[in-house]
Amino acid sequence: MKVAAGFILGASLVLSPALARAEWPEKPITLVVPYAAGGYTDAVGRITARFMETALKQTVVVENRAGGGGIVGSDLVSKSKPDGYTLCMCSVGAISIAPIAQKTEYDPVKSFSPISIVSTIPQTVIVNPSLPIKSMDELVTYAREHPGELNFGSSGAGGLMFFSVALFQSLTNTEMVHVPFGGGAPATAAVVAGEVDLSFTNMTDALPQMEANNVRALAVTSAERSPFAADLPTVSETVAKGYNVESWNAVMAPAGTPDEIVQKVSSVLQEMAKDKDVVAAMANIGAQTVFTKPEEFSQRIAGEVAQWDKLLTEIGVKK
Amino acid sequence: MVEVLSLLGHGFAVAATPENLLFCLFGALIGTLIGVLPGLGPVATISLLLPATFALEPVTAIIMLSGIFYGAQYGGSTTAILVNIPGESTSVVTAIDGYKLAQAGRAGDALAIAAIGSFLAGVFGSIVVAFAGPSLARLAREFQSPDYFSLMVLGLIAAIVLAKGSVFRAVAMIFLGLLLGMIGMDVNTGASRMTFGLIELSDGISFVAIALGLFGIAEVIQNLEGSLARIVNRSKIERIWPSWDVLKSARGAVMRGTLLGTVFGFLPGGGATVASFSAYALEKRLAKDPSRFGHGAIEGVAGPEAANNSAAQTSFVPLLTMGLPTSATMALMIGALTMHGIAPGPMVITRQPELFWGLIASMFIGNLMLIVINLPMVGLWVRLLAVPYRLLFLIILVISSIGIYSVSNSPFDIYLAIAFGLLGYVLRKLDCEPAPLLMGFILGPMMEENFRRSMIISRGDPLVFFQRPFSLTLILISVVLLVTVALPAIKRKREEVFSEEE
């Protein structure tokens, strides 16, 4: 009887509103991953959730809300209560590109409180080895001499694999034919089989084929070289100065989340970027662990939105 | 040959450690369970259990997850047979004759044949993977967009054969399915098609929602129309084990289905689905009396079940050697492997031999476990049908609802299933069958995608479909099949016309 009474007393104390406001987090946090379980972003989400759990001493539940290339889940978070208990493992596609290319109910800048990018992954320019193309310069020369002959594979018209090539074509004045596949893996396999000539493939998908000499890698798409393939030049240093396409994953909260919470998560993520285990786990999936301050991150999104807005208007796929 | 045997021996050494055996069994059990629970398929389950595997060794994790995958193949046929709910595209055809057998009190026959057929096919598929996997995978690489398009054409023509009644109605249902399959984002342009402004529909209608609605929910509504006592014929329910005659009549079907499945399983993108109903079409064509099909023909269960299980085994080859997923479940497997630091691709066999051969060895062990688990369960499942329908239908409705919910953790798919339950019920009343519809729904998007891709690559030349050996062969088979379907129908039509004139 006494135990029961004590229990009820304890429970009512925990539930009392005065205490509830005192310290975040006092209940489990949901980290929404807007992609299917088992995917790349899901992996990043789970690594992050595990670290946050130990750092915050609170359960962090990963919830997969896949659909619409990340739009469904991102939309859900943007409309959630900004109390710090619903966070998003967002990614570049649904945040920086989709709101321009498609109709979304959220605004990439206004609907979220960006916290920090946790990982980045570049794309690799790969070509079928039977082609007489051994460098980025040769690729550009070949493409200019044979306009409309080279086929490039992508994961579909709404994906980064397509937009990165579109940006490349616009900067290098080349013209290639877009062949969409249902995903990154089949598009990469098509380069191996020679069904298409090239693709800008995620580092994770490209590495095994590069190691088996099934494809020839020419460059990486990020601003700096990748530690996973240090001998590959960047697109920017070879043929298209300023070219920078990188896929990122970041923790974001709904707009209006209290600043203390944003700062607290930010400091946890700053710690995480230094954690050896996390860096190793991210490397396993081909990702580089990074940290950005909320303000820097905000500016980065704004910059990317401007870049894609310009390109999409130019190639006429803006919504 | 000797080398393969020694590598396989090494694989067995990996797979037979107590820990790996335990998790293989655990995977097989979970797989059977979720296969049986309508709605909750391997995709949802593997994504739910994925985080739990992080604590395991990579080999152990992948052994367990594959156990779930092929365990679900066994379990999925159980639900298809008992309550007419196909959990995966490959068990749609199993439901057609399996459910009729169950209603006639022969659930035991259907379940046992499905289990035995799956086992034999699974073992055969595993042997092929071990001995010829990598070289067949290289051959499968030559299979490109135009060939896939022709494969889908063959699949759709095979879908006409699924029809019990009017061929005209079956074709109309295929077209309705094709149309429903077009809903969602267009891969080529990113445009949303017929989504009514709902972002939930941008990835298309979920298979689970449409299959459960058209089959399961519509079936429940129809069963509730009248007296609930007569839904299952209980007179013969006592006998659980199939007689020797039944086994003998299923033998040929199992062998043919196994071969079809083994070959098609290598093709990422629809291979297994096409295999299962090509097997059905083949059995119906070969049968002396095709009219039994659709009314409880045991070959209609044996062939497709064998096909989908051997395909389940061989579909691991494109996954492991190319990193190419053959289905949503396989895509999850890739995720699981990458999270364990293993990049599926051409290097897996040389770099992680213990993983590759351990997995293959575990397929033999897992299939053996599954037959040991499933055969005694047949009795249990058959007795489940003895639960009065006034309670059974509640179980079906509740578990289906949770199952659909768990696919994307949102109630949206339940609303879809309600809509398709209504459509399915009305279609039943109008003598329109759901199986061809579902086939059109599954194959349509792949067909369009591969057609458009072929046309882009060939720069608009339709001859591309006749210039490639794979594609040409498939088209010729389709034409032959179409003629054999159309001729009797035309003949019958003429007879009908004449009889009406009298």
Place this chain on the structure above:
Amino acid sequence: MKTRICKGSLDFYSGLLLSCIAAIAVWFILDLRIGTPRSMGPGFFPLAIAIVLGAMGLFLLLRGLVVRGADAEDLHLRPLAFVLLSMGAFAVLIDRAGLIVAVLAQIAIAIFASRETKLRESVIFGAVLATFCALVFVRLLGVPVRVLPW
């Protein structure tokens, strides 16, 4: 089907349903770019399919009007309405009130779908089923859903 506007109501209603679906589809597809066979837009394939479906529907509809054929069976509204309503109740409640409440509400509605269900038996059975679901789906398989409303 007492009013005989047609000779074969099975064909007539099938045709009506299919042509209506095709018409709705065409209405939405016309917003999309159609393109040509050589350069297909997103609307090309769906439009072609919808047209064939519509034609097949019209054929059935006309045949139903002209040729004597089988009649369609009646719809039974009672099981139809209560089964679908019960699922709707589950869908509405699952995120708001948790699994147990959703299951109980679903059963409470579903038992009206047939005259042969027994109230007391169903209530007890429902409670057992709800517990079973909570154990298997939430505990064992880890479906992320609340069990209880609080």
